[in-house]
Amino acid sequence: MSSGEFKPLDEKFLVEYIKATPSLYQVLGNNLHDLQIKEVGDGNLNFVFIVQTSSGSLVIKQALPYIRCIGESWPMTKERAYFEASALEEQGRLCPNHVPEVYHFDRSMSLIGMRYLEPPHIILRKGLIAGIEYPFLAEHISEFMAKTLFSTSLLSLTTTEHKSAVAKYCGNVEMCRLTEQVVFSDPYKVSQYNHWTSPYLDKDADAVREDNFLKLEVAELKSKFCERAQALIHGDLHTGSVMVTHDSTQVIDPEFAFYGPMGFDIGAFLANLILAYFSQDGHADDRNDRKTYKEWILKTTADTWSLFDKKFTALWDGHKNRSGDAYLPEIYNNAELQRIIKHKFMQELLHDSLGFGAAKMIRRIVGVAHVEDFESINDAARRADCERLALNFAKMLLKERRRFQTITEVVLAIQKSHS
């Protein structure tokens, strides 16, 4: 089915649509008689329908030409669905274990049909709030990041492949602008969309807007975000874009995908773990002081970077003789040089990740879109205490990121900031 025209889905139309679309109908066993449909879009932007029959299931995601949680007053191109589908397919090709399969994409309908991540899959952020440990999380997410970032960078691609992909994703500019606004701009100026736990954090929010050194560093990160086409990044890799069970980790929702700095993805994930960490005291109660869980979060933070480093470097080593255009084997294939190059690359990437991560933490506390980790702490004073610690840590990290040489030093600094 593809009339070539856009139409927002309702349940009735969705049924018609599926019937007329073999690639979807087939997943449901070509039979809709015990069909169940549920709209579950708890995300900020789009509509998500779970579609199930006794013989199969799938998810339908549709982008509307505005931002769902704000409404038609904040228009947003529905073409984002095209970039989301493209990125899902590319990331799925590179890392099939951790990306849901795409069954169908309809550009004029801005509609993606994909695998339903069935229960007990839940959004990772909710698991972190509930205090659930995921023993394979660091292993899986680092694999996703290493494979997708390495393989779409000039470490693996030729310049020809790279520039053609860069050009394509330049089309996702409206989503880049949204990120620029909510991550790099709004928190540093007065904006109608900003909010924070008031009155507790009023002074803290003021201070963010008046910190010249902080703003200088944010400008540097923003330039990198806008100018550096290092790899195809997910663009929104927080813990709300990851669905998990004990042994499955699935990355969804790459509608912000474009060619940008790798550290933006890595930083997003690390930052959201660190936010989860700082929120734990707000969730502690008599039955569970969350101490052990906090340690698990920190260990997972450290492991995510360390395993990423290991996997990324291993991919690089494996490419020694069939490399992308960045480091030609004829010039760079000597052990000493390889060692220095990789060390330099990973140091810079760590610093980028810490910088972007810190910026993402800040915006979740004084910007437009907050995280459930904090929002679900009902007592405002208690929430503000957690948020202030996180904010202060993030400000320090953004300004001083270059003095951290290992993730262990970062973890130690988190612990120190909190004791």
Place this chain on the structure above:
Amino acid sequence: MSSGEFKPLDEKFLVEYIKATPSLYQVLGNNLHDLQIKEVGDGNLNFVFIVQTSSGSLVIKQALPYIRCIGESWPMTKERAYFEASALEEQGRLCPNHVPEVYHFDRSMSLIGMRYLEPPHIILRKGLIAGIEYPFLAEHISEFMAKTLFSTSLLSLTTTEHKSAVAKYCGNVEMCRLTEQVVFSDPYKVSQYNHWTSPYLDKDADAVREDNFLKLEVAELKSKFCERAQALIHGDLHTGSVMVTHDSTQVIDPEFAFYGPMGFDIGAFLANLILAYFSQDGHADDRNDRKTYKEWILKTTADTWSLFDKKFTALWDGHKNRSGDAYLPEIYNNAELQRIIKHKFMQELLHDSLGFGAAKMIRRIVGVAHVEDFESINDAARRADCERLALNFAKMLLKERRRFQTITEVVLAIQKSHS
């Protein structure tokens, strides 16, 4: 005339073509009876015809699907003419005083009709070899660079404008690949195209290929060249792409144009002045020891950067309230912050320029395409002495560029390296 098919020009066909093309015919006064045509392409890549009648003149440049100076064995897309015409038009719009007007562009013919830069215009490089002083050169070229680089960067553009332009120029990827090869790769490995003043520089060429620290720095610059879409750069801004008279300065030949790092253009121009400087001892004779001229070159080198800094900063100041997306006025409009941001930006740009410039010097001595400044020194031993000084200075500059804080320090280092 636009049959929609490509055909290499000869004089007969050129006459037909002009007759059938009003925008060209008109420049010649709609009359070809005393027509004169001369092919003058002394460049490396393309064919250039000067077309004159008693009532007008123009230049026709055509790209063929290979590199002229090498032949059909090195194919090269003729689509480069499209990017050259686009860049000429864009740069002409931004800086009409220093860019020849484009009268006509035919994409299928890869043909550009433009203003004939009539005598006494000569290629700047030839003027530098002849020892001619150009009192307005620094003023003019710095204006060209400041206007074109500022206005195509995020200091002036919105992200939407920027990404759309980036995407367009991603299409000029074959020219980017050529630069990658001849500037960032070939000089650092054994390549059939490399040559140098042998046997004098054999050891020096070896040393370039075996200098790990040098190669590490070159890799960093190459990444920046490939990944950082900072502004629409000319891409080939050496002294052979500038035509001059005593009081006119015209920039031609932007067929390598794409969104890249600003320092690549600035560095190219500075580097070619510095190469001219190091070649002067090879042109000194009893009548002219070239001492005064060397001082003029150094002064022009310093003035070019200083005036660029001044003009670029002035454009930035002038944009305070209607800026591009990089530094939003609401966040960055305070005097102290403006000062720090500009200082940081210009320091990084100086370091980029020195790095790219140094890489361009090196490739002109041990790579495929040399410069007439040195090639016209007939005595090979004497030429090699000049080249070695230049090469050693360039290697130092590439490795130690970050310790230079002002252009004056660079000029002092040139003088020192040479005494």
